[in-house]
Amino acid sequence: MKTILHWQIASPAGVQGWIQGSRRIRDFWASSFLTSWLSACAMKALMDGGYGEIVFPAVEEDPLWLAMHGRRHDGKEGPPHWFVGTLPNRFKAVLSDPSAFGPNGDDPCSKAVREHWQKLAEAVWQTFVEPAAPCGAGTWDIWHRQITGFWDINWVLGKDPKDGSDGAWLDRRKNWRAHLPSTEEPGDHCRMLGDFQELSGWVRAKGQASDQDKFWQAVRKQVREVVNPDAGDDTFELLEIRNTERLSAPALVKRLFPCLPADQLRKVLGWVPQGLQEHHGRIPGDLPAKVRFWPSTAYMAAVPWMLAAWDAVPDACKTFQQACRSKLHVPSVAEHDSHVASFRNLGSKDAKEFGLLDGSFFFDDMLHTEARNLDREAESLAQTDPDRARKLRERSRKVEEIRGELARLREAYRRRVEPNLQPRQAKSLTASPFYALLVMDGDAIGKLLSKVAGAGSERAVSEALRRFTGQVKRIVEEERDGTLVYAGGDDVKAFLPLPTAIPCAIALRQAYLDAMKNVAGKLDEPPTISAGLVFAHYHVPLSTVIRKARDLLDKVAKEGNGRNSIAVSVEKPSGTMAEYVTSFLPEKKRTPEKCKKSPIDHMQKLARAYARDIERSTSFLYNMKDRYEHVLDIFGNDRERLEKVMLAEWVKGKKGRTKGDEDRIDELLDVCMTTTGNGKAVFRLAGGLIARFLADNGVGTLDARYRSPVPAGDGA
Template sequence: MNEPGLSVPLSEDNTMDDRAFIVFSVGPVQSFISAARTLRDLWTGSFLLAWLTRKAMEPIYSKHGAAAFIEPDMSRDPMSPQNLRKELRSPCLPNRFLAEVPANEAEALAQACRDAFDNAWQTIADNVRQALQTEIAKLKGDGAVEWESSVERLWNAQVDSFFDVRVSVVPRGAIPGDAVRSLLGERGESGGTWAHASAEDRLWTDQAELAARVHATHKVIRKVTRYSPTPDAQGMYPGKCSLLGTYEYLGPAELTKAAAFWQVLSGKNGVSIGGVRIRPGERLCAVSFVKRFAWPAYFVNELAVDPRKMRLEDLATVAAAEWLSHEPELSPQTVRDQHGVWSGEWLHWERPEQDEEEGACPPDVWKQIKKKRDNQGKAPAYYAVLMMDGDRMGKHLRAKPGREHPRTISKALMTFALNHAPKIVEDNHGVLVYCGGDDVLALLPTTKVISCARELNKAFREVWAREVLKGQPGDTATLSAGIAVVHYKEDLRFALETARQAEKHAKNNGRDLVAITVCRRSGEHTVALCPWPFLDILQGWISAFTPSQESPAGASDRWARHLYRDLPVLKGLPVDAMKAEIRRQVDRAEESTRKRLSPEAPKKAGAKIVEQLELFGSLWDQRSRSLPKAGATPGASAGRNGQLLENFLTLCQTASFLARRRDE
């Protein structure tokens, strides 16, 4: 499972410091978390990584307490079993930690951290394996013998080889201060806190950075996977896992037998542990089995929590969460309490018994769904994935020398993760999958994703100003965000990757930006960049386009579609002519649209949209590096204006799509 640890030997001629850094990390993160078809799989993957990392911290925590950890802040220990029993929350520990311990204990503690991770993972896997074997033994059908054989051959090999745990030990006295500075290079700080810092604080910060770089170098060395699966008696191997394609699924290798076996496992009377099941079409390896059944097979007993607390909605329900909350409210949990079952698929059926595999919708629930459709229109079929990540956090951590500054940042990030992010996401009818402080993953209804992103960004900046800058002028940390809007029937793995690419798009274009990708079922995908301050305008457009009692259809976006259609011509026009055409198209829209776009002055709606375009351009110049700046050469300026207009109109159409929740 693990690579050998990396340690820097203590220098014989420099033993004045008796402390050492331990840097721990585990991977792969993205492939483990995103190998998910359901929200439960996604959330459980994040929870498992946080739980296992917390277990790896235990040898240091139990001996030296929370103060030994520099990153993350452990003063509130959110993932301890004791705290989780009181309040089950979304995972909020990263898959990495930095601690400072006595040098003479460092090697033993590093090994203990590694062993604690391995033991915790093995314990969970063993519990899942035992629960599965008990359930499968109850089933009658061809393939049971092959299942047992494949478990014996493949289970341990897959579980033991999956995670890549890296631990680095760097004694502070290992390398003289001059050598440390030589390795890191000159910082170039001629003033500020660095110029007035003590030699001890400067050296500590340099040594901590060196430890981080040593660990990063360690991670560059590629893991050699020690996975050697054994074939069955006929020399055959099963096919690949439908979630984690790097491993073979368990069960019969021969295709006909495999199909029959997995059909039994995923059938109505198939494997069910605590109500968690295998979905039709799935064929799982050992690692995917552990992800799927870790909660009912292990955590429910380990944490003594009510299994009902661990119900996570299907994607169709996530998409319709706000729609369901409107009066008269239709609560999925209430339906479960009354009927023992709920499915978001029901919201999109034409009749209550449309899908035999999904099960019929109870008659009283079907009446409520029909009533809500009559009052509110169709249930939304699209949801949004929101990913946020801090910009240049390493630079912020090293901005001031000494032990306290990185600890201050760690505490601020934990404050955001525990006290702000969960409530903000919940208030916007979303599900928080993970918040590690400067990174967030959440799923939300399309109508709430922009407001949620705005509130998270605002809270992050306020926490930073209050706890890191402490009200003094300074460098404010920023976030980049990616939003993917997808249909609930799309593969969740596709949705996650689309959001991840959107986040990268925001970072690659200057950071401190939001990138929004809309993936329509028609096949048309659009991507638009938006500076954070402009989200206020975007939210205003969403409100204007949203149907209401006063305006059942909402504002029309016909003007934006006409302008987008004419983009090839508009891009070649002088900027004044471009703006004149925008005013003309908006001002010729129906009065109800102009009132929604510009309530204070409907007759000047066109001028208002032009002002918003000018504001967008100004904000773009401050944030993005992808376009020429205003005032460049005439040709470059024309290209800039055309690209600005295209991005601006894409945002307009995105707002319309988010507001109307179209099902194409």
């Protein structure tokens, strides 16, 4: 009888806790990548040592697995460049040598994780932290304590029951916690992983703030020398560690390992994710790899407007780009390597350079805040460091000049496109501050695997999930201008420009269903997938957005609405503006042309209608909520009655109703008449609010593959 192994890795706070501590998109990617890579290291150790074979997931053609073996995922010659985590944090294997798995981490998989994690942490320590350690108070002791035993590894092995019941072994094992966290850590705590002490060892409450600041200044200086030693201007705030960030050892590994010189990354990982960075006059291996560069949330928000502006007024965009690079050279290349396909695919070098500008350059409030902060810092240093204060004031002046350049670019764009816009579309004359975070996860995948394992079809499901994963990058990045953070098994995490987020979720769901089609016949219920989608203002902390997206997925779409659902929210700095959920199932008893479409399929259409039609006002939606809330509760699943009530409110004060009025209410109900996972109809007025929000932020104006609403011009 076969011996089965179920294995899993997580941080002390769990995988989601490790991920949700992220403060930047690169942190989010690094969390997922490191977990996926360490899981792959465990699988590789098991297979290379001849201890067994992996049953789930299917690893043979996985791009991360291929990269670890020196092969490209696209079959081309040359070194691998893959950089997205694609393997889950757990696996199932059939063991040929069960005796190799002893207690207390005495097994090849746990040893491989410890060795690779320690090797990566050591590279970060030696490159960035060790030169600053003399400025700390017991920094090495803190580092060693936090890095050693950081990962929580659980595994269970036993004889194959041949009925799929082994799928529950690992969940039972997790209830028996053997990974005991250390006692509460002393001192000031990490800004990213709040349960851990920050690395300097100094405590601000004890009057040691200056010592703590001195340590982190030394770390930032070392990071600056590694990532950009040729920069003549040291007044810009280092993106890798901001002045207010004080991090723990695990958080620092997560934050800084992408900044290791490419040659060191190759030694630790086995390949260079995203490939070498091009730089005249320096050896590429001495520089951080391209994987250092990830877009900001402000950049993802600005992308639709940037593309539309380039299409409409390319000369004005070129002038703006040249001004940014001449006045603020280092920050202007913060994005440096655009993940946005539309910019990469533009033939013009000037267009690509424009696409590499920092996202903050397109928002006047961010530039104003930057200039104000520089002036304040200059004032505080006027007596103690007058030379630096002078440099800071000069930099503030240049930032203000960029504000003027942005105003001129906006004006050129306005003159070009405004004559072709409806009044509501004019809100898109400046970049929207909202971007989208999409998370998706297969429904009840554990139960599904247990069922097919009992039927001997587990391998078929693994292959189906691999086919789905293989399509995700194309759908997210090449077709929707998104930035893929993770795509492993049935799990997807991606950042997207606001106009393409809902179409991307719909396309990914269809790809999942298509990939699982061959195994659907072996199941009692067809496989489904759910999604959480957050439209967030760039001022909302990313950790808050990540938690919200996960809650939407787990608590609203899956638990609350019965799976096979998508939950959507709009998050402003003041809080949640609207929250909406519907299943991907169509509303029952609809006309034949609409019976195959779910409410979310109609969302973009309604948003475009709001953009074109000034008569569709938000006040109507709020009036319905305030005046008829009790009626909406009573008629919540009766479309015909709701339509009559809403039409009566809509035509109030008008001379009768028209076919256009009926169409407007019908289109609104197509979105607001949502469905649960079992097909039950539920009226949710928030759908109209979200459609109006989308219209105000580019849908209906910038969503036709980001083409400008007028033919491309010369900026005149």
